[in-house]
Amino acid sequence: MDGPLLGPDExxxxxxxxxxxxxxxxEFFADLGNMTVALPVLALTLAYVTWRTRHWLAAVTAIVTMALVPALVAPLQSxxxxxxxxxxxxxxxxYPSGHTATAAVAYGLCVLLLREAHRARAAAxxxxxxxxxxxxxxxxQGYHWPVDVIGSWCLAALLLYCAAYAISRSTRRSSSGTPSC
Structure with a gap:
């Protein structure tokens, strides 16, 4: 591997x-990027927000977005x-860091979902x-280089932007009288 960022990154x-x-x-914070931690947090948030708002399309959007993380990260790493x-x-x-992408997308989706339910800025x-x-x-902890983490944040930002757009459209539709899923 070579490139202009290699030296500063190392x-x-x-x-x-x-x-x-x-x-x-x-190590505690690194572990928050494990799927065994991030996915249950997202699942609890999904359950709560779906029960509270009855917006199923937002939950489906979040599930699809989270499923895209390993589907995109694993081929890129390989x-x-x-x-x-x-x-x-x-x-x-x-590169990119799967743990970073998992954490950023899972916790970012939690914020998006809670934002729709509560307008909670502190969560962001x-x-x-x-x-x-x-x-x-x-x-x-020596699991990743800084650029691995930054690359995952960029991927997560793209996924979360698309999810935010889809979630906001689904909640707008359901609040305007159009039936939601």
């Missing part, structure tokens, strides 16, 4: 891995075959902080 990743950030909290940081090297398939700020901590934790 220097920043090494600086974060060798920093004074405590390993315990870093195709790009980027090696991981020193603890993981020479293994490949680290919390989502940004949690996802920043997940990314930092993944780099600190």
């Amino acid at each position: 220097r920043l990743g090494t600086a974060i891995r060798t920093s004074a950030i405590p390993a315990g909290p870093a 195709w790009l075959a980027r090696p991981g940081p020193p603890p993981m090297a020479p293994e490949t398939g680290f 700020y919390g989502c940004v902080v949690v996802n920043a901590a997940v990314g930092l934790g993944l780099v600190r």
Whole structure:
């Protein structure tokens, strides 16, 4: 692998891995990107918001969006075959970060769904902080390079933008008298 971002990415990743950030909290936040954590949080949010609003199309949109994460990340990781940081090297398939994408999309969808139900702005700020901590934790623990995390945030932003559009259209339709799913 080569390119203009490789040197700065490796220097920043090494600086974060060798920093004074405590390993315990870093591992905790890195684990928030696991599907075994993020998917139940999303499922509970889906159940609550669907029960409260009766907007089934928003739930379907969220499920499809979340299903797109592994469907997009796994082929990209295989195709790009980027090696991981020193603890993981020479293994490949680290770009984009699946854990980062899972966390960003799952928790981002929770915010979108709660926004429609409650207009909760604090949840959006919390989502940004949690996802920043997940990314930092993944780099600190040596699971990913910083660019792996940033690439996943870009992918998540695209998916969440599309989901937000679809969810807002579905709730607008159902509130205007048009039957919803």
